[in-house]
């Protein structure tokens with residue numbers, strides 16, 4: 001038997017949920033031990049947010065290097081060294097993950113490598129290749145994240161890829177099929193389309209990018225089609241046959257069976273929480289039918305000294321949500337009264353154009369019984385957007401009619417991912433459209449679109 005090591009706060013998983021929780025807990029005076037079975041930084045830094053954004057940005061650079069006739073820019077023989085792209089992407093990931101490791105060490109967090117398995121409400125075993133060590137903890141934050149769903153008829157292989165496989169390709173495919181056009185599929189498919197890949201999207205639902213309004217997804221579809229992509233909605237993927245140098249994907253649309261051939265097929269039909277192999281049943285931690293752990297407003301499970309955050313609890317499976325919950329859990333353990341409030345939680349798709357939203361949509365606000373006033377402003381009426389030669393899109397500000405309280409907002413357009421922060425701030429702090437309209441926004445900037453939409457909402461528009 002091994003002698004148990006006693007620790008104060010144990011964090012399981014070093015993704016954006018776990019590592020942020022560990023740092024905040026350490027800042028608040030807890031003695032923290034974090035256990036990671038794979039790579040520091042979790043999915044987000046290693047095989048999610050960061051490498052995907054690097055690939056998207058490389059795709060943009062390549063696409064814009066191929067010239068722009070509207071601007072009178074002609075180029076010839078633009079080539080791409082994809083191995084170099086991958087090397088650069090890896091260097092971005094390494095900078096960030098080693099940065100996180102330094103931050104953890106700087107905050108005196110003990111980093112342990114291994115896989116955690118729960119025994120009871122105060123005990124885990126940490127298993128390494130050939131060792132097993134028992135740890136006793138006072139408090140624990142579980143942040144074990146999620147993994148891609150595998151469809152039985154599409155077993156992952158060298159040709160049938162999950163998001164990680166698609167991020168790590170060694171070549172630019174000539175043809176790629178993407179099954180599931182949620183944000184991960186749409187982002188990666190659009191990145192490869194910029195590299196010149198002929199992409200076919202097969203989406204089971206009526207529209208791509210579920211969760212975003214039709215007017216927004218329509219712009220993304222238009223952009224993808226302009227890049228030569230094919231989008232088939234209400235398509236049921238049936239199976240895949242691996243050929244000598246590619247795949248043949250069978251799907252059904254409107255009762256008809258179709259096939260499409262490609263070099264690879266990327267399957268992005270959602271993710272599952274990593275909660276089934278942790279021994280949580282031995283502790284009696286309550287989960288829902290999807291395997292998501294039930295938590296209260298302080299991210300506490302039904303076991304009072306065990307907390308859960310990030311992709312393993314209900315809500316948007318996004319990195320900034322995991323980090324937010326991590327801070328709340330760390331503060332709760334330290335005796336602070338912090339509680340989660342998701343009202344200002346943004347969601348972004350890094351497509352073209354980018355889509356971003358926070359708070360309520362127009363329909364959600366109406367359904368919630370609000371008398372709504374919408375302020376909408378097009379990118380095409382903004383000087384900065386026009387001078388960027390990128391003016392497809394709009395910003396929609398959803399306000400409460402009686403007093404202009406900002407209830408939410410949606411943005412489709414260049415830099416929507418950055419612009420959404422102002423709307424998050426407005427929703428989070430209970431600002432009105434007048435507050436935004438009275439705030440001077442520098443000229444010429446895309447930020448002025450937010451001010452102009454607020455002016456529309458209060459009935460005093462200048463440029464529309």
Ligand code: FAD
Pocket residue numbers: 012013014015016017018035036037038039040041042043044045047048049050052114115116117143144145146163184274277278309310311312317318319320321322350
């Ligand atoms: P994870 O990041 O999954 O980290 C969990 C960690 O726990 C892992 O490192 C894992 O190895 C470890 N672990 C699991 N089990 C154990 C165990 N038993 N013992 C020890 N360690 C364990 N989100 C955004 O907000 N913006 C984006 O642009 C974005 N892009 C994405 C792109 C892709 C391709 C993908 C796949 C995801 C993307 N996401 C994005 C989602 C984001 O990556 C996740 O929401 C986020 O990583 C969740 O954080 P987490 O801390 O809950 O879990």
